[in-house]
Amino acid sequence: MSEPQRAPGGFPVVGIIGGGQLARMCAGPAVELGITLSVLTEAPDASAALAVPSAPVGAHTDVETVRAFARGCDVVTFDHEHVPTAVLDALLEDGVAVRPGPQALLHAQDKLVMREALTAAGVPCPRWAAASTAEDVTDFAAEVGWPLVAKTPRGGYDGKGVLVAHGVADLEDWLARAADRGEPLLLEEAVPFVREVAVLLARSPSGQAAAWPVVETVQTEGICTEVIAPAPGLSEEAARRATAIGLDVAAMLEVTGVMAVELFQLEDGSVVVNELAMRPHNSGHWSMDGAVTGQFEQHLRAVLDLPLGSPRPRAPWTVMGNVLGGDHPELYPTYRHVMARDPELKVHLYGKGVRPGRKIGHVNVSGEDLADLRERARHAADYIEGAVLE
């Protein structure tokens, strides 16, 4: 595997496993920081492969491929959480700096491991249970009532691997497949949340940590479609509590890099942890334009153990709208239109082909009038997708 070309002056190479949009969006900050990126990509036309000079193609599941890739890098980090622990352990044996490390990452890879660790540490979670049999399900349902939420512990994303079950019959197939895989399902109570919020932070190997303001995330059919930074109407006390959960979890698990903690907020204002992600996250895309330090720059700084940048917002409000694949594949003409309509709009596209529901870009807009910003972000995202005909 050919090694990436280094910049002079002692600047390091950061290797990212996975060629998706999260790796892609590290490209700009890396250029400004003078750092070289190398991306181990699934395909030569993957999102990040179109954005960086060094993008060798290889499987993240193949230990020798990943070891060869890591030899050209000073630090290895991730676009996604699907690299097997055995592969990561092999890198550690080679002396590679893997950030976040396999033991931390496991808590983002396996939701059962996450629930066990957070519960043991007293972090507020929904009630949950591991279930291998129909009896396990009915026992848990007797405790929390129907409907309940079933999750595959590994491999889910964007609402995939999550099922709202209204009776044990809904879970027959899932239980059979879980038995085939030899792992239980995770069952969780259906929390009566009033909204979803997220804490995004970065933590470096030295232990420095910096958290952005808590944001509100809006999901549509399990996919994040809008983020409002900061979360409207969140009390200072609630924001402090949520942030403290994030910082405590990061420290406890020795997370390095950016971590997102997705939370359910309940009617009484309290929060419980929904999911963890140990990488830049959709809930932090607003920070690219809305904060002094965006999440992709901060992730690079954190995994390199560079001093972290200020997460201070640049404006009272920033709204992010996700652009999802729609019916029309030609994005360039529609994006032209939204640029003309709104010169303050920041458009971010991922170089990905359109498939219905696929995340293909996002827009950010910052200012003082939240209702206006939400309307503008929504219109722009809809228009680029082709959902608005006006």
Place this chain on the structure above:
Amino acid sequence: MSEPQRAPGGFPVVGIIGGGQLARMCAGPAVELGITLSVLTEAPDASAALAVPSAPVGAHTDVETVRAFARGCDVVTFDHEHVPTAVLDALLEDGVAVRPGPQALLHAQDKLVMREALTAAGVPCPRWAAASTAEDVTDFAAEVGWPLVAKTPRGGYDGKGVLVAHGVADLEDWLARAADRGEPLLLEEAVPFVREVAVLLARSPSGQAAAWPVVETVQTEGICTEVIAPAPGLSEEAARRATAIGLDVAAMLEVTGVMAVELFQLEDGSVVVNELAMRPHNSGHWSMDGAVTGQFEQHLRAVLDLPLGSPRPRAPWTVMGNVLGGDHPELYPTYRHVMARDPELKVHLYGKGVRPGRKIGHVNVSGEDLADLRERARHAADYIEGAVLE
């Protein structure tokens, strides 16, 4: 020459001739816009070649090389102004969209052509003359007095190609070399300016134009070392006049892309044009962090005839400090230090080896207290260079 890989969705390829830091700093915005960059680079380790996936090596003076490069691009633009007019004319014959076009660009390539055009249009300039002989010089000196400023019409940058002459003897060598080249020298009066300011704007082929606030530029030994945005104490009227000069010149010359007009401000507040640059410019680096739309994003939008973004500042003040090569080649440790000292600092490095006086990066810092920002930008730039030992 292998063609760059296109993103799906109808997105174009922008070709940049020249692999310097101005091409490099287009990389991040291009990624976000979903646009593919291809850079015709002097060397495989040039500043921009370390930042983009497609960077064929070739000479910008060789017409067949440039024609082959342009075949893979929808639009061709520039990192520098040194591409010969004959090469650009060949591209036009091939039907390539060259932006800015050769006729506009000529006014940034040849200072005599620029002076003739601006004077004919009534744009305020220092008094000037073309000089081929010692008599020409003494005639002009009789009019404007000594010292006067001599410039080679073509090829100068960062103070090179500029000489302050205190008598005709100072210009003997320059006159001889000018005679060898078969072109006159440009002589200009030494304007008694109180400071230098610059207008930066973008103009698209459709004629849309957007100007950033007028900035103050501080030069040290002919090299820009600091930019303050906006220019402190500039009256609204003076800012409007300066901006109007820029917009008029851009429209008159049919400039496309970003253009900088460097101006001398006189004691009475009026301004005269010093130089033109038809590309992103050092006086606009502050906009990368300090404005809603940075100059590199805007340049790409302008040359693609996309709607222009808002040039609105994000903060009352932004100060840019250039990082020049000093005595120590290892920048990574010193830049670590400035990040720790100032979490709000935005560091931009160019991936270039250190040579004394060479522009190797810059820092931006935005806020409300100008004196504080200037101190922080200066300290950071000095420290990265190795000029501060504390």
